[in-house]
Amino acid sequence: MDRIPILKLGSALLVTIQVDMHDQLAMALEEDLTKKIVDTGASGVLIDISSLEIVDSFIGRMLDNIAAVSRMLDAETVVVGMRPAVAITLVELGLSLNGVRTALNVDRGMALIQRPDLRKEVAVDDDDA
Amino acid sequence: MDRIPILKLGSALLVTIQVDMHDQLAMALEEDLTKKIVDTGASGVLIDISSLEIVDSFIGRMLDNIAAVSRMLDAETVVVGMRPAVAITLVELGLSLNGVRTALNVDRGMALIQRPDLRKEVAVDDDDA
Numbered sequence: 001m002d003r004i005p006i007l008k009l010g011s012a013l014l015v016t017i018q019v020d021m022h023d024q025l026a027m028a029l030e031e032d033l034t035k036k037i038v039d040t041g042a043s044g045v046l047i048d049i050s051s052l053e054i055v056d057s058f059i060g061r062m063l064d065n066i067a068a069v070s071r072m073l074d075a076e077t078v079v080v081g082m083r084p085a086v087a088i089t090l091v092e093l094g095l096s097l098n099g100v101r102t103a104l105n106v107d108r109g110m111a112l113i114q115r116p117d118l119r120k121e122v123a124v125d126d127d128d129a
Numbered sequence: 130m131d132r133i134p135i136l137k138l139g140s141a142l143l144v145t146i147q148v149d150m151h152d153q154l155a156m157a158l159e160e161d162l163t164k165k166i167v168d169t170g171a172s173g174v175l176i177d178i179s180s181l182e183i184v185d186s187f188i189g190r191m192l193d194n195i196a197a198v199s200r201m202l203d204a205e206t207v208v209v210g211m212r213p214a215v216a217i218t219l220v221e222l223g224l225s226l227n228g229v230r231t232a233l234n235v236d237r238g239m240a241l242i243q244r245p246d247l248r249k250e251v252a253v254d255d256d257d258a
Contacts, residue, residue: 005145005180005210007235009138014235016134016145051134081134106136106143 004029006036012044012113013037013075014106017059018051026062033066037073044113045070046106050081060095067100076101078109133158135165141173141242142166142204143235146188147180155191162195166202173242174199175235179210189224196229205230207238 004025007014013036015029033045047063049055067077078101090097103109133154136143142165144158162174176192178184196206207230219226232238 003180005147005177007143007145007177007179007210009235009239014136014143016136016147018134018145018147048134048136050136051132081136106138110138 002028003032006032008036008040008042009046009110010114011042012046012110013040013042014046014048016048016051021059021062026058030062030066030069034069034073037070037075042075044076044078044109046109046113047077047079048081048106049079049086050083052086053083055082055086055090055095057093057095060090060093060097063097064099071099076113078103078112080104080106080109131157132161135161137165137169137171138175138239139243140171141175141239142169142171143175143177145177145180150188150191155187159191159195159198163198163202166199166204171204173205173207173238175238175242176206176208177210177235178208178215179212181215182212184211184215184219184224186222186224189219189222189226192226193228200228205242207232207241209233209235209238 002025004015004017004019013033015033019025036042037045045066047066052059063079070077079097080103082102101112103112131154133144133146133148142162144162148154165171166174174195176195181188192208199206208226209232211231230241232241
């Protein structure tokens, strides 16, 4: 497996992270994603990390990178399915994923991408957290 | 990785096969899927195999099994993203995946699940093929 599949889902792209990420795989994913955002005109990117038991600084940086590049291409990135333990670890590590929006599950993430009015409310919630 | 994540997507469940399947993983997936169909009341299961370069009889049987069990639970199974080469190989091997519906991509698969009227048209097409 040298590529992570990117699924088109309405106006969004969906990536499910299932395997251990390493440099090359992360770079390939970023490249493929940017290409696919341009090709499809997607307005958002959903990254599901529900199967990740650990999110270290490498993955955190990758998510930040993807979000930053997607934003340049006018696509919102939403990380979905984060496990409670992962959230705790991220905060303990000081990795707050500032540039990345989160949602509990894919449905909520899709709602965020499709309804910009919801984005603002969530943005305010993020500030409180 | 001992579990393949199952994402809820509106009224459907989505599974992306990214890793090599083996007995235990396939059994775990079937179990998790049936449990999740019951828990969520999902009306369909989408299985994305776009990253699979080879679908052998083991995977074919797994897909058939999942479709048969899901049907018992009143959920339609649609395999999406099959590569052209995989389709050719499946036919050459005599594995026609009779019990499984297919769609080119996730969006079309979702349409199949959400609009039963489309299902029949496709069923007729399947008979012709």
